[in-house]
Amino acid sequence: MTKRIDRPFGHMFGAPSRRDFLVGLGAAGMGAAGVAAGATLALPGAARAQGGSLVVSNWGGDWNERTVRFVEEPLVEGKGIRITRDLGMEPERKAKLLAERRLRRGTVDVLHINEGDSFEMFSQDVLTEIDFSKVPNYADVVPALKTRPYFTPWLYSGVAIIYNKDKVPNPPKSYAELFDKKWVGKVGLTNQLYFNYIMMGSLLAGGTVTDGEAGKAKLxxxxxxxxPRIYAAHQQLGAGLATGEVDIAINYKARGLQWRNDGAPLEVQYPEEGAIAVMFGAGLPKRAPSPELAHVYFDAMLDRKAMAGLAGASFYAPANGAAELxxxxxxxxDFTPDQAAALKFPDYAHVAKNTAEWLEWWNKTITR
Structure with a gap:
């Protein structure tokens, strides 16, 4: 029987804390020195086999498009592995896998997910531990991000204030400064970040991100x-900024940089309270029909060239310390040393207990 491990951030058997790592990253960048030689070796056993089929559960839109372009087509389908893509928002995709717990064999091999949801899905017997000996590129992942044996870390960012520099000459410098009548009708939120907004409210109410009731009251x-205008997804919020429907958005720094790169006159303000951190990756469903091929997929996700391409297209920071940026x-x-030190890492045990109730509350109270 495998032993369940849920180490809190910063307590990884002597490894530097995640915040310490990010401070170092902001100061000097992630170097490729010291990369394990084993990262270039072929996968052992059945994982070397060509062909087979894989079902990948992922978000749609531009996120999936980049995943296909940099990872799936060249590094997975290029091996002759057929991919079926099961695309949708995370609540629906999580619900599907929760319903499959009673089945002997499920329908999904790879679940794209954020770190907090991975904690929840593992706690509910949906995800299983990953055999990282079958994922050679995992050796390149910076040690401080190797926090969960059931989660392949991939890309990360933080929740920042994104604004139209042509229309907002004096932007809010903190989450707290958004609570001002001068921004009526000018602020955009997205349903995809409901849990981050509740954490933001909690941070403002009491200095931590764990008081959900206080956070809801602030929202x-x-x-x-x-x-605020509420948008269904990131893409719609980005369009609202581009067309002038809203002038300010609370979203990931990476998204702001993406939209600016697309031509919108945007700037990103790091909030004085410290940005709420987020990391994305993938997990292995416990009842995956093709677990060996899932390990091939995880290795492709962490390919240093693929991660460099993703970083250049998405502006999320890569978990692979050897990514060729x-x-x-x-x-x-990246974040500056001071910004990295101020990042707020959620208590995912707390989030896992409350996320379903938070989503129901958000839908009934904020979106209506």
Whole structure:
């Protein structure tokens, strides 16, 4: 029987804390020195086999498009492995896998997910531990990000304030400054980040991200004071910024950089309270029909060239310390040492207990 491990951030058997790692990253960047030689070796056993089929559960839109372009087509389908893509928002995809727990064999081999949801899915017997000996490129992942044996870390960012520099000459420098009537109708939120917004409210109410009730009360205050526009997904929010429907968005730094790269006159403000951190990756469903091929997929996700391509296209920072990024790109997508030190890492045990109730509350209270 495998032993379940849920180590809190910063307690990884002597490894530097995640925040310590990010501070170092902001100061000097992630170097490729010391990369394990085993990272270039072929996968053992059945994972070397060509062919077979794989079902990948992922978000749709531009996120999936980049996944296909940099990972799936060249590094997985290029091996002759057929991929069926099961695309959708995370609540629906999580519900599907929760329903499959009673089945002897499930329908999904790879689950794209954020770190918090991975904790929840493992706690509910949906995900299983990954055999990272079958994922050679995992050796390149910086040690401070190897926090969960059931989660392949991939890309990370933080929740920042994104604004139209042509229309907002004096942008809010903190989450707290968004609570001002001068921003009525000018702030955009997305349903995809409901849990981050509750954490933001909690941070403002009491200095931590774990008081959900206080966080919800602050969001009600924001709704009444600012009347934010609510968008279904990131893409719609980005379009709202581009067309001038809203002037400010609370979203990932990476998304702001993406939209600016697409031509929108945007800038990104790191909040004075410290940005709420987020990391994305993938997990292995316990009842996956093709677990060996799932390990091939995880290795492809962490390919250093693939991760460099993803970073350049998405502006998320890569978990692979050997990703081949230019110094200019690394400086753009990383955080400064002070910003890294101020990042707020969620308590995912707390999130897992509350996320379903939070989503129901968000839908009934904020989106209506």
């Amino acid at each position: 009600v205050e924001l709704k009444e004071l600012v009347q 230019s110094p200019e790109l690394r400086a753009l997508i």
